[in-house]
Amino acid sequence: MKLHKAIVGILMGLTLGMTAIVAPLPGDQNVAHxxxxxxxxxxxxxxxxxxxxxxxxxxxxxxxxAVFDCSSFTQRVFRVAVGKELPRDSRAQSQKGVSVSKSNLKKGDLIFFKASQTTTSKRITHVAIYAGNNKILHTYGQPGVTFSTFKGTSWEKRFVSARRFL
Incomplete structure (x- = not known):
């Protein structure tokens, strides 16, 4: 009987020890994520x-x-890069994902813009990918797909919302 209890105790100790090795510590899930x-x-x-x-x-x-508009670009990039299917147009994309404040932008977030910095309308007409370091990756007009500065520019003044998909 003593031998049986000793074996059970050893096995339980090994099991707990292995669980501690495999299971992340509290808070480590956030780091891994x-x-x-x-x-x-x-x-x-x-x-x-x-x-x-x-x-x-x-x-x-x-x-x-061969060519992109702003939303076909974000749609293609997310599908190819991470297998994420986005709606076809920028207004529909702006209704998906998780809302993010301008002050909490992270690389990979989508940023949505209105047509003009002077208009009071919040109608979304453009989408870009936040690339980090105050840059957005998007396509428009003559440059085509390009990086642009975000903060302190007309892009920031046209900001309507941002969404996180990752």
Missing amino acids: AAWTQAKADKVIATGKKYLGTPYKFGASKNTT
Whole structure:
């Protein structure tokens, strides 16, 4: 009987010891999730960079990479980089994901803009990917797919909302 109790005690000790090795400590889940999210955000930006200089065309098909409009670009990048399906247009994209404040932007967040910094309308007409370090990755007009500065520019003045998908 003593031998049986000793074996059970040893096995329980090993089981608890192994659980402690495998199970993360409290709070470590957040660290692991942050690293996972950062890796996905880096992949989104790297995928978007592959299209730098690709011409802009309003209404571009989601099935081409020869030209993009702003929302077909974000849709393609998220699908290729992380397998995330986004709606086709910027207004529909702005209704998905998790709302994020401008002061809490993280790499990979989508930022939504109105047409003009002077208008009071909040009608979304443009979407960009926050690339970190005060840069957005997007496509519009003559530059096509490009990086632009966000804070302190007309882009920031046109900000309507941001959403997190990662």
